[in-house]
Amino acid sequence: MVSQCTICEKFKRNIQKEPLVQDSNPGYLFQRVAIDLFEMAGHDYISIIDAYSGFIISEKLSRKTSSHIIEVIVRIFDRVGYPSEIRCDNSPFGSVAFEKFANEANILFTFSSPRYPQSNGLAEKGVAITKNLLRRCYEVHETDRFQYRILEYNTTQVATMKLSPAQLFFGRQIKTRLPVASQLLYRSNINEVDIQEKIQKKKEKQKYYYDRTARSLPMLNVGDLVIFKKNGKEWQYGKITDNINDRSYIVLDNFGNYFRRNRRFIAKTKNNEISTSELLFEDHIRNNVNSECNNDKEINIILPNKKNNTDVNISLSKNNDNTIVPPKSNTPNEAERSTEQQSSSVIHNESSHRDSFVPDSGTEVAEMPDKSARPFVTRSGRVSAPPVRYGNFAKKII
Structure with a gap:
């Protein structure tokens, strides 16, 4: 009974998370980068982070249009090089302008599942770091030093790697305003195999702790009747029409709209009555x-x-x-009844007013309007009728 209750399914709790699925380790710099937009103090910013080195690049946006974002991205990539793959959200990177830019720059765009930022965790991590630095700049009123704060972060050694993002990106340490050992400024031969082993060890540790409270969910098939989270916290009924991968599906709601959702936001329904009558x-x-x-x-x-x-x-x-x-209903609805009542009352008042008018002697009566012209209803629902004063118009002969 409870499993087939419509109200219970509408306010169902979230589904338990699935085991962590990780990307393959990048083999070189800028093989895969993550891009995301964020807002701080009423201003828009873009954050770019490299998956191999963790090197962060951020710029302030003057406007949030596709053409301006592409202009900023091209300006950045012209300095440091173009990546092979970009991980990003659907908006605004799924526009036609970005599709054209991807073809021209020979870049593969991979989009994350809507309303599931965890699928693009690298971009969210870059935004979190950039926001933390920018928040400190706003606190001390030094927003003009934002780029230098990013430089300081990129030159800070990562505990698990024993190297800084700048060392992995440029092959040497970058000099800042703080004192630095001169031997770190020379180009050093970094052991790529050792870097790959450290990255893999870090990812295995993340997966171990994440999977302790996760469980696998059964796959869904095309045509399955499900409940899914369209907007907000409530579950709504839908039907699977296509699958992007094992964790992402296309869902059709009962209004004919298509939504892409992660498996965590989709559950198979047991309410057969709702599925046959609504979906x-x-x-x-x-x-x-x-x-x-x-x-x-x-x-x-x-x-x-x-x-x-x-x-x-x-x-x-x-x-x-x-x-x-479509068929016409034989029974008028309330709006039609009110319109008919209003029309009849207007006609009755008009006719009674005309009958009570008696012209005086020596008075020329104007031609009366056609009584067959009845009031009509406009598209907005208002009843329009000839004014009564025109029907009683009289012109006195001087």
Whole structure:
């Protein structure tokens, strides 16, 4: 009973997380970078972080348009080189302008699942670091020193790597305003195999602690009736139409809209009554209309009525242009009743006012308007009628 309750499924708790799926280790600098946008104190910024070295680049954006973001990205890549792959969100990097830029620059764009920032954890980590540095600059009113704070971070040694992001990126340490040993400024031969082993060891440690509270979820198939999180915390009903990968699916809601969601935000429903009456409602109509579209007869469609568990017979007809015409209800609704009442009251007042008018002697009466002209309802629902004063207009002869 509880598993088939509509209210219980609507406010269902979140699904337990799945085991961590990690990307392959990058083999060289800028093989894969993560890009994300963020806002701080009313200003927009872009953050770029390299997956191999952890080197961070950030710039302030004057406007948040695709053309300006591409201009800033090109300016950065012209200085440090172009990456092979970019991990980013769908907006605004999924626009046509970015698709054109990707083809011109020979860059592969990989998009994360909507409303699941964990799938692009590298970009979120870069934003968190950049925000922390920028927040300190705003605290001491030194926003003009923001780029220098990023330089200090890039020259700080990472505990697990025993090297700084700048050393991994440039092959040597970068000099800042702080004192630095001269031997660190020389180019050193970094053992790439040792770096790969350290990266792999760090990722294995992350997966070990993450998977302690995770469990695998069964895969979903195309056509499965599910509940998913469309917007916010409530679950809504939908149907699987396609799968991007083992963890990401395309879901169709009962309004005909498609959404991409991670597996953690999708659960298989056990409410068969809801699935047949709501999710398959449009498919039922579409299939019956298409099968009877070539006939000139009326189309009878039987739909379930959820109020009294009976079937409702709906008749659809066709125009000359083969368009389906919905049936007209024989019972007027409240808006039609109020319009008819208002129209009848206006007509009654107009006729009574005309009958009570008696012209004086020596008075020429103007031609009365056509009584057959009745008030009409405009598109906004307002009743329009000829003004009463025109019907009682009289012109006195001097």
